[in-house]
Amino acid sequence: MRKILLATTALAGVALFAGSAQAGMEVTVGGYNDFRAGFFKNDLNTNPDRSADFQNEFQLEVEAKAKANNGIEYGVVASLWNGGDYTTAPAIGATDSTGSKATAIRTRQAFGYVNGAWGQVRLGDEHGASDFAVHAPATYGFGGQVDGSYVNFLSPATIAVLTPGFINDDENDTKVTYLTPKFGMNGHKFQAGVSYAPNNNDGGTNVTVSQNPGGVTAGNPLMSTNYKNVIEVGAGYEGTWMDKFSAKAGVVVTTADNVDNMTFNGDPVHDYTTWDLGGQVGYAGFTVGGNYTDGGRYNTTALQTRDQHVWSVGASYKFDRASIAGSYLSGEGYNNMFGTATATSASNYADHYRAWGIGAGYSLFDGMVTSVDAVFFKQDGPTGGVTDTDGHVVILSNRISF
DSSP states (O other): OOOOEEEOOOOOOOTTSOSOBOSOEEEEEEEEEEEEEEEEEETTOSOTTOOEEEEEEEEEEEEEEEEBTTSOEEEEEEEEEOOOOGGGOSSTTOOOTTSOOTTSOEEEEEEEEEEETTEEEEEEESOGGGGGOOOOOOGGGSOOGGGSGGGGGSOTTTOOOOOTTSSOTTOOOEEEEEEOOOEEETTEEEEEEEEEEEETTOOTTOOGGGSOTTOOOTTOTTOTTSEEEEEEEEEEEEEEETTTEEEEEEEEEEEEEEOTTOEETTEEBOOEEEEEEEEEEEETTEEEEEEEEEOTTTTOBTTOOSOOEEEEEEEEEEETTEEEEEEEEEEEEEOGGGOOOOOSTTTTEEEEEEEEEEEEEEEEETTEEEEEEEEEEEEEOOTTSOOOEEEEEEEEEEEEEO
């Protein structure tokens, strides 16, 4: 994000820390526009006449920050986005409860922060400690291949679509986060953090006490009335050797309590603990890495007792303005977006989901990257679980960042 404006802003409400503020705040603006053309095939496609579509994702981010005379830095980060959240299901572009398309601009992140020698405190809607997660590398880090936007061209009602993090590690619940300072020496840095959110998938001005207390419907099993006391604990490492080798690693543990008397299709929702461990190693433009995630009892009921886990591995090579990458993912787990009402351990279960992805990108101009990604997937389910299927998604993307 580059600086495009310096604005003088009146400051108030900084009595939390002693010391007078400077006369103004530095304001920076950035974002991106990502146009995608997707071509897809899936035997379970409910509308087989549709095999291609366009998608456009846009984000505008603003940060305002200042530093007090005592050295304390504080500010606000807010981003506007046209993507979907939990009310519009996992697929961006799905209709919400009012029938409107997910083209309306909504808040993605919006939080205030305070920095000091003791670390950083964030208050608001943001990712939290889940940002310490490290997965397989991708082309220019845009989340391509098996951890990319191919999932937007698949129906969550028929495809399990397991991701490397298993749970949604890009959520922006309203939470409190503490991050330690980065510490270390000789090119090696460590950092840790913890986040707390009173309710799952609960952001903005939403207050759960005003929601329908009757539990969730089959179409939305992750309603914020299902889970409370969501805690994320994460830690990360980054290091270099001899200016040639680089490495990074991360671990994230997430836990949440089920809300009493909340059920999914008549079966009590189970509380959960998940953990994710991943790392990457780089040398001379090459990067290899991967991760393993134990999904625990995430988004399951008391009768859904089968294992949930996923692992991924990948490699990338970046040279000049070009990059190539490939990745593989394998896992098993539940997807209660299917809404199956039968109360068995196999309900909505993917016994084996795997995806293979390959992609390439090229930056023709500064700030613009054109890329192509192809992902092939295969889904197997036990009797009473998901339907066996396979297919592919090919995406042409042109992203302009500013």
